[in-house]
Amino acid sequence: xxxxxxxxxxxxxxxxxxxxxxxxxxxxxxxxxxxxxxxxxxxxxxxxxxxxxxxxxxxxxxxxxxxxxxxxxxxxxxxxxxxxxxxxxxxxxxxxxxxxxxxxxxxxxxxxxxxxxxxxxxxxxxxxxxxxxxxxxxxxxxxxxxxxxxxxxxxxxxxxxxxxxxxxxxxxxxxxxxxxxxxxxxxxxxxxxxxxxxxxxxxxxxxxxxxxxxxxxxxxxxxxxxxxxxxxxxxxxxxxxxxxxxxxxxxxxxxxxxxxxxxxxxxxxxx
Numbered sequence: 001x002x003x004x005x006x007x008x009x010x011x012x013x014x015x016x017x018x019x020x021x022x023x024x025x026x027x028x029x030x031x032x033x034x035x036x037x038x039x040x041x042x043x044x045x046x047x048x049x050x051x052x053x054x055x056x057x058x059x060x061x062x063x064x065x066x067x068x069x070x071x072x073x074x075x076x077x078x079x080x081x082x083x084x085x086x087x088x089x090x091x092x093x094x095x096x097x098x099x100x101x102x103x104x105x106x107x108x109x110x111x112x113x114x115x116x117x118x119x120x121x122x123x124x125x126x127x128x129x130x131x132x133x134x135x136x137x138x139x140x141x142x143x144x145x146x147x148x149x150x151x152x153x154x155x156x157x158x159x160x161x162x163x164x165x166x167x168x169x170x171x172x173x174x175x176x177x178x179x180x181x182x183x184x185x186x187x188x189x190x191x192x193x194x195x196x197x198x199x200x201x202x203x204x205x206x207x208x209x210x211x212x213x214x215x216x217x218x219x220x221x222x223x224x225x226x227x228x229x230x231x232x233x234x235x236x237x238x239x240x241x242x243x244x245x246x247x248x249x250x251x252x253x254x255x256x257x258x259x260x261x262x263x264x265x266x267x268x269x270x271x
Contacts, residue, residue, distance in 0.1 A: 052222060056171070062149075072154070073152045073154045073163070092157045099132045100269075102134065103135070103136035103137070103143070104136060105136050107147060129263045131269075151167060153165070156183075157184075178254045179223060182222065182223055190217070191239060193212055193217065199242060215265070218256055222256060225239060
C-alpha cells in the first residue's frame with residue numbers, strides 16, 4: 001500500500017475512534033499522528049526534499065541544549081571557546097601507525113538499519129583519509145552515537161566521552177552523520193570562514209578568524225548551510241551566493257572532495 005494511502009486510512013481510523021470516545025482518544029490520536037507523520041513520513045519524504053542543514057535545523061528546533069550555529073554543542077563542563085580561541089587545541093591525536101584512531105560506541109536503541117547507516121558513513125573517512133573510527137574498548141576519549149533530541153555534535157576532541165546526537169527518524173542520514181562527525185573532528189561551518197564575504201551575503205553580523213587550510217571556498221561542502229538557514233520567515237533566503245546567486249548550496253549527499261582534502265590537510269594524512 002502506498003504511503004499516502006496508509007496515512008489516509010490511519011487518520012480515518014483515528015478520527016472514528018476519537019468521535020466514539022471523545023474524551024479518551026483525543027490525546028492518543030495526536031501522539032500517534034505526530035509519531036507517524038514526523039517519523040515515517042519525515043524519513044521517507046522530507047529527507048528527499050530537504051538539504052542536510054535544513055533537516056538539521058528542523059530537527060533541532062526546540063532543543064534545550066546549548067547549541068551555537070544550530071548544531072554545535074558547547075558542553076557546560078568546559079570553556080566554551082577552547083576550540084575557537086586556540087588553533088589545533090582540540091584535534092584528535094595520531095597513533096603510532098600514522099592513523100587518527102577515534103573510538104566510538106553506538107547506542108543500542110538504534111535498529112540494525114540505523115547502525116549500518118552510521119557505520120557506512122564512517123567508512124567513507126576510512127577509504128579517503130587517515131581517520132579511523134574504531135570500536136571503543138576502554139579508551140577514555142571516545143564518541144558516543146546517541147538518539148537524543150536533534151542532530152548535533154561538539155566541536156573537536158573533548159578529552160572524554162562526547163556525544164554525537166542523531167535523533168531517530170530524521171538525523172540518521174549519510175550526509176548528516178558526516179556533517180556531525182566533521183564537527184567532532186574540529187571543523188566549522190563553511191559559511192563562517194574568514195573570507196566568506198567574498199562568496200556569500202548573509203543577514204547576520206558574525207565573523208571570526210578561521211584556518212581555511214589553503215583550500216577554496218566550497219559551496220558544495222557538507223558543512224555549508226542552505227539558503228534559508230535561520231530564516232525568520234518560512235522560505236526567506238538568508239544566505240545568497242555572490243557574485244552568482246544561482247550557485248547551488250545546501251546539498252543532500254555527503255562529504256565533498258574539498259571536505260576530504262581539508263581533513264587530510266588538517267590531520268596531515270599522507271593521502
